[in-house]
Amino acid sequence: MSRELEFLSKQVAFGRISRRNFLGRAAALGVTAVSANALLSSAVRAAGPMKGGTIKVGIEGGSTTDTMDPALSTNNTSTMLLRLWGEPLVELGPNNSLEGRVAESWSGSADASVWTFKIRPDITFSNGKTVTAEDVKATMERHSGEDTKSGALGIMRSIKSMKAEGNDFIVELADPNADLPYLMTDYHLIIQPNGGKDDPNAAIGTGPYVIKSSEPGVRFVAEKNPNHWDSSQGHVDTVEMIVINDDTARVAALQSGQVDMIDRVPPRTAKLVSRAPGITVYSKSGPGHYVFIMRCDAAPFDNSDLRMALKYGINRQEMVDKILFGYGSLGNDTPINASYPLFTPVEQREYDPDKAAFHFKKSGHEGPVLLRTSDNSFPGAPDASALFQQSLDKAGIALEIKREPNDGYWSEVWNKQPFCTSYWSGRPVQDQMFSTAYLSTADWNDTAFKNEQFDQLLVAARGELDDAKRKQMYTDMSEILRNDGGLICPMFNDFVDGVSDKVGGWDEKTSGFGLMNLYAPVKTWVAG
Amino acid sequence: MGVALKLVAQRFALGLLLLFLVSVLIFVGTLILPGDVAQSILGQSATPEALANLRRDLGLNEPALARYLSWLGGVFHGDLGTALTSGQDIATTLGRRLGNTLFLAFWAAVISVPLAIFLGLLAVRYRDRWPDKLISAVTLASISIPEFLIGYVLMYFVGVKLGWAPTVATIYDGMSIWQKLQTIALPVAVLTLVVLAHMMRMTRAAILNVMQSAYIETAELKGLTTFKVIWRHAFPNSIAPIVNVVMLNLAYLVVGVVVVEVVFTYPGMGQYLVDHVSKRDLPVVQACGLVFAGVYIGLNMVADIVSILSNPRLRHPK
Numbered sequence: 084m085s086r087e088l089e090f091l092s093k094q095v096a097f098g099r100i101s102r103r104n105f106l107g108r109a110a111a112l113g114v115t116a117v118s119a120n121a122l123l124s125s126a127v128r129a130a131g132p133m134k135g136g137t138i139k140v141g142i143e144g145g146s147t148t149d150t151m152d153p154a155l156s157t158n159n160t161s162t163m164l165l166r167l168w169g170e171p172l173v174e175l176g177p178n179n180s181l182e183g184r185v186a187e188s189w190s191g192s193a194d195a196s197v198w199t200f201k202i203r204p205d206i207t208f209s210n211g212k213t214v215t216a217e218d219v220k221a222t223m224e225r226h227s228g229e230d231t232k233s234g235a236l237g238i239m240r241s242i243k244s245m246k247a248e249g250n251d252f253i254v255e256l257a258d259p260n261a262d263l264p265y266l267m268t269d270y271h272l273i274i275q276p277n278g279g280k281d282d283p284n285a286a287i288g289t290g291p292y293v294i295k296s297s298e299p300g301v302r303f304v305a306e307k308n309p310n311h312w313d314s315s316q317g318h319v320d321t322v323e324m325i326v327i328n329d330d331t332a333r334v335a336a337l338q339s340g341q342v343d344m345i346d347r348v349p350p351r352t353a354k355l356v357s358r359a360p361g362i363t364v365y366s367k368s369g370p371g372h373y374v375f376i377m378r379c380d381a382a383p384f385d386n387s388d389l390r391m392a393l394k395y396g397i398n399r400q401e402m403v404d405k406i407l408f409g410y411g412s413l414g415n416d417t418p419i420n421a422s423y424p425l426f427t428p429v430e431q432r433e434y435d436p437d438k439a440a441f442h443f444k445k446s447g448h449e450g451p452v453l454l455r456t457s458d459n460s461f462p463g464a465p466d467a468s469a470l471f472q473q474s475l476d477k478a479g480i481a482l483e484i485k486r487e488p489n490d491g492y493w494s495e496v497w498n499k500q501p502f503c504t505s506y507w508s509g510r511p512v513q514d515q516m517f518s519t520a521y522l523s524t525a526d527w528n529d530t531a532f533k534n535e536q537f538d539q540l541l542v543a544a545r546g547e548l549d550d551a552k553r554k555q556m557y558t559d560m561s562e563i564l565r566n567d568g569g570l571i572c573p574m575f576n577d578f579v580d581g582v583s584d585k586v587g588g589w590d591e592k593t594s595g596f597g598l599m600n601l602y603a604p605v606k607t608w609v610a611g
Numbered sequence: 612m613g614v615a616l617k618l619v620a621q622r623f624a625l626g627l628l629l630l631f632l633v634s635v636l637i638f639v640g641t642l643i644l645p646g647d648v649a650q651s652i653l654g655q656s657a658t659p660e661a662l663a664n665l666r667r668d669l670g671l672n673e674p675a676l677a678r679y680l681s682w683l684g685g686v687f688h689g690d691l692g693t694a695l696t697s698g699q700d701i702a703t704t705l706g707r708r709l710g711n712t713l714f715l716a717f718w719a720a721v722i723s724v725p726l727a728i729f730l731g732l733l734a735v736r737y738r739d740r741w742p743d744k745l746i747s748a749v750t751l752a753s754i755s756i757p758e759f760l761i762g763y764v765l766m767y768f769v770g771v772k773l774g775w776a777p778t779v780a781t782i783y784d785g786m787s788i789w790q791k792l793q794t795i796a797l798p799v800a801v802l803t804l805v806v807l808a809h810m811m812r813m814t815r816a817a818i819l820n821v822m823q824s825a826y827i828e829t830a831e832l833k834g835l836t837t838f839k840v841i842w843r844h845a846f847p848n849s850i851a852p853i854v855n856v857v858m859l860n861l862a863y864l865v866v867g868v869v870v871v872e873v874v875f876t877y878p879g880m881g882q883y884l885v886d887h888v889s890k891r892d893l894p895v896v897q898a899c900g901l902v903f904a905g906v907y908i909g910l911n912m913v914a915d916i917v918s919i920l921s922n923p924r925l926r927h928p929k
Contacts, residue, residue, distance in 0.1 A: 141779070
């Protein structure tokens with residue numbers, strides 16, 4: 084890399100020349116836009132964060148029916164809002180590592196059944212009250228127990244007892260679980276004063292920002308919390324979130340400079356958007372995946388050969404190319420991909436009409452197979468269903484597609500009808516993903532998958548502290564699921580974000596959701 | 612005068628009865644929709660326990676009739692209740708949203724109604740010549756294109772390419788009136804284009820109808836200019852059908868702007884209603900339904916009364 088280019092990139096970092104200007108000069112020096120961009124972002128990071136200014140986020144998912152209660156948070160908008168004013172005990176760091184937020188450090192007993200979280204001393208809530216282990220305990224209590232409405236209840240069920248001792252919060256589990264700290268990164272589990280029992284909607288927490296104005300489904304304004312303990316976060320003075328649910332409107336808002344970053348750039352137009360001046364499109368692979376789910380206890384999908392026939396009859400590459408427009412990766416009929424910490428690749432299943440026809444014949448099933456789909460089950464689901472229909476047709480299998488209304492899809496079709504389209508946003512660790520959706524007794528076992536060996540392996544892996552052995556166990560489980568399960572997973576979707584060049588400090592390596600795991604406004608700054 | 616008063620009273624009573632029927636319809640309709648508010652709030656993350664707890668807290672275990680009657684009782688006391696999903700007071704939130712919707716509708720009406728009538732008069736003045744044909748072609752084209760498409764086209768060219776107006780029309784407290792007007796420029800333009808054709812065509816047709824009359828010929832023979840004939844003699848006599856269509860379009864500006872609100876992220880009633888329908892938040896849906904129905908019935912009532920009062924034959928029935 085030439086010295087001149089390095090000099091130029093520093094100039095951009097200090098705001099002396101524009102990014103566009105830089106890319107032009109880099110091209111003149113014979114450097115591709117991709118490597119010039121990479122050089123640039125590292126130079127900007129090295130220059131360090133700039134303080135002050137306003138970042139505006141155009142975000143999808145918010146609704147006028149949202150509340151500020153972390154327990155009831157269900158969408159991107161409310162999760163990003165939680166990340167502004169609050170913090171969990173532990174949060175995901177780069178490459179699936181963990182970093183302490185409200186907890187300074189944590190340790191497990193030798194058998195991973197008792198966990199102790201040391202609460203960071205002398206940090207305060209935005210109302211001035213000091214955070215204690217009692218507050219943490221109260222928070223966890225509010226998300227567990229018979230009376231809760233919390234979306235985190237599934238995680239909390241494994242906890243046998245909790246106690247607060249001095250500065251320590253101690254959790255005792257019914258069964259050992261080496262992944263407990265990962266479970267504490269769940270976005271619902273924001274630490275609130277007295278657990279939010281007094282007023283769950285108060286939006287008082289330990290986060291780097293304080294909510295100043297809140298109009299659910301429309302707009303939120305947050306200002307810097309001057310007493311936040313972590314100086315590596317919260318660079319801008321004001322964060323403004325504008326809910327823009329319409330894809331085209333969101334992209335237009337970014338292009339016209341009304342917002343500085345947006346999430347969910349539609350894959351169909353992402354290439355066009357990335358060519359616009361002053362905008363960079365970041366695509367990040369994650370654990371989210373689009374699925375076709377067959378219920379293993381309902382006819383005709385209770386037949387393992389029929390399931391296998393359908394798994395061979397789907398053209399995964401075609402789906403990634405035509406539904407995700409390349410912004411994604413191939414699925415392999417297991418919910419696990421390389422974004423999980425203990426992942427080992429399993430042989431990729433390919434589209435094979437002959438094998439599909441063979442298994443279909445063997446299953447003895449006759450006539451068409453009925454698939455239900457809707458627009459909101461995942462973006463492009465009806466189109467993906469039509470592609471599936473065509474690829475199955477080559478194997479002599481007839482697929483009948485029934486279009487269901489968006490409204491009521493999650494209550495009437497998903498987890499009820501034998502075969503439908505759906506999506507999973509994934510989980511940070513294998514154990515959580517498997518326990519949420521593939522354990523025989525799981526609430527959201529949407530494929531009605533019941534396999535004793537799988538269940539035993541899952542419980543055994545939780546208590547296994549040897550990473551190599553655990554890795555093998557998870558590989559075996561993926562293998563069982565892939566061969567016997569009701570899940571057809573053709574693709575993992577990338578998170579595609581659009582970001583203005585005005586924003587500095589973008590980190591593509593952050594694990595978790597899009598927009599830097601929804602921490603973008605907290606961790607980036609205005610680069611001028 | 613007595614006749615007119617009696618007429619207004621009659622219409623008003625009929626309007627109230629209609630409102631009541633509308634509320635029954637909305638209630639039954641929302642009950643028929645699949646899934647309930649608890650399921651909709653928790654969505655894909657619903658566990659049986661969480662569902663049961665939420666249903667109990669929201670009072671969904673009460674029979675439907677009891678829930679309707681308690682709601683109706685509240686409305687008669689001026690209490691619209693609280694939203695099931697967010698627990699916010701409906702009257703407060705709804706009031707703000709309605710204010711926003713009326714703000715947008717007001718400015719769209721201020722521009723579109725005079726413009727439509729003026730264009731209609733102009734079209735009559737130059738009937739079958741190029742100004743008439745041009746006005747008709749442009750307005751008919753704009754009414755035929757779906758409004759979201761007009762929205763996107765304006766957004767792209769005026770907002771993104773030229774940078775003249777913001778593409779996101781989110782208005783909020785603390786903006787000055789000028790900032791607000793600038794913010795809503797694009798949605799107002801779209802709404803104007805959408806409602807213009809209907810009103811303009813009606814004005815043109817109604818006036819042309821009157822232009823066949825003998826007294827117009829008299830006026831022409833008196834030597835008045837064509838425009839003066841239209842303005843002084845033809846227009847007052849065709850006011851009834853024009854008011855009718857203007858009122859219909861005003862009602863549309865209030866109740867039919869959901870698409871424009873979504874495209875421009877405008878915080879009005881439409882988006883508010885849609886969000887709550889998809890969550891099955893019955894009290895809010897009921898309240899919005901009542902407001903929409905009230906606006907619609909009210910404006911139609913005004914149109915009826917105006918057309919009766921402007922017609923001497925209807926004003927003094929034999």
